Amino acid sequence: MKRDRRAIFYLSVFLMIFSALAFSQAPKKLRVFISVDMEGISGLISNEETGKSGQDYNLFRQIMTEEANAAIEGALAAGATEIVVRDAHGSALNILPNLLNPEAKLIREWSNGPLDMMEGIDRTFDAAIFIGYHAKAGTPDSILKHTISGTIFDLKLNGRAVPEAGLNAAIAGYFGVPVVLVTGDLAATRQAKEILGEVSTVAVKEGIGKAGKMLHPEKARKLIKEAATDALKNLGKYKPFQLTSPVTMEITFTREDLAAKASWIPGAKRTGDRSVAFTNNDFMEVMKFYLFAAE
Numbered sequence: 001m002k003r004d005r006r007a008i009f010y011l012s013v014f015l016m017i018f019s020a021l022a023f024s025q026a027p028k029k030l031r032v033f034i035s036v037d038m039e040g041i042s043g044l045i046s047n048e049e050t051g052k053s054g055q056d057y058n059l060f061r062q063i064m065t066e067e068a069n070a071a072i073e074g075a076l077a078a079g080a081t082e083i084v085v086r087d088a089h090g091s092a093l094n095i096l097p098n099l100l101n102p103e104a105k106l107i108r109e110w111s112n113g114p115l116d117m118m119e120g121i122d123r124t125f126d127a128a129i130f131i132g133y134h135a136k137a138g139t140p141d142s143i144l145k146h147t148i149s150g151t152i153f154d155l156k157l158n159g160r161a162v163p164e165a166g167l168n169a170a171i172a173g174y175f176g177v178p179v180v181l182v183t184g185d186l187a188a189t190r191q192a193k194e195i196l197g198e199v200s201t202v203a204v205k206e207g208i209g210k211a212g213k214m215l216h217p218e219k220a221r222k223l224i225k226e227a228a229t230d231a232l233k234n235l236g237k238y239k240p241f242q243l244t245s246p247v248t249m250e251i252t253f254t255r256e257d258l259a260a261k262a263s264w265i266p267g268a269k270r271t272g273d274r275s276v277a278f279t280n281n282d283f284m285e286v287m288k289f290y291l292f293a294a295e
Helices: 001-026 057-078 165-173 186-196 217-233 256-262 283-293
Strands: 033-038 083-088 105-106 125-134 152-158 179-186 200-208 212-213 249-252 277-281
Touching: 033 057, 057 083, 057 125, 057 217, 083 165, 125 165, 125 186, 125 217, 165 179, 165 186, 165 283, 179 186, 179 217, 179 249, 186 200, 200 217, 249 256, 249 283, 256 277, 277 283
Parallel strands: 033 083, 033 125, 083 105, 125 179, 179 200
Antiparallel strands: 152 249, 200 212, 249 277
């Protein structure tokens, strides 16, 4: 009887040790979310190149796809086990699916939900990457600068003006996901650092008034891949961009009538001739205000 008990004891210990070793050796999941805009990709300089009416649009669709691929390749080199790419420009139908790295899943079209350029992100992701981003409206020496659309002059979160990278980083932060890499022109990468603090950046071009000095797309892709790999291998450096509650969003429109219309949204408050603010403890409620105010 004692032998049987001893055998059972040793077997139990063996199974516990084996389970612990198996668990420790199991591959860690690394989920990466990549939001891709277009104005900040290499080579692009004109609005005509960002939409289907432009004769060079198909060229820049390809370059946009290739820069997304560079980030995907960098993520895979860092051990990413799942990658989701969000086409976040214009029609949201720009990235060429047949040329996108098959290891990534692609989200196309607008869902008309509050996540907008971050559609698809949730708390299961470990990191977010922004590719092809641009600076906010009014930024000197920045290429195709704007904030969201031609109807918005400025957008503030808790009193601080932010570009799209700031707004989208706040969405990622709501889910506890850090932004680890931002690419675009030099002005966009500088703004990302000012807002996020510790974040890797790749400037693929530099604005000179309305002109720009560009990296070759091949060089840009190389730098993006290397930066993505390095950032994801050092995830501990980066923290989610999380706003202090309650969160106030203030939108300044380009026209007074747009502010008047937005002021009718329940909970909205007119703060100026062209500005409207909304405050809530839940950032997703603030994003719902944004969804209707910015349409």
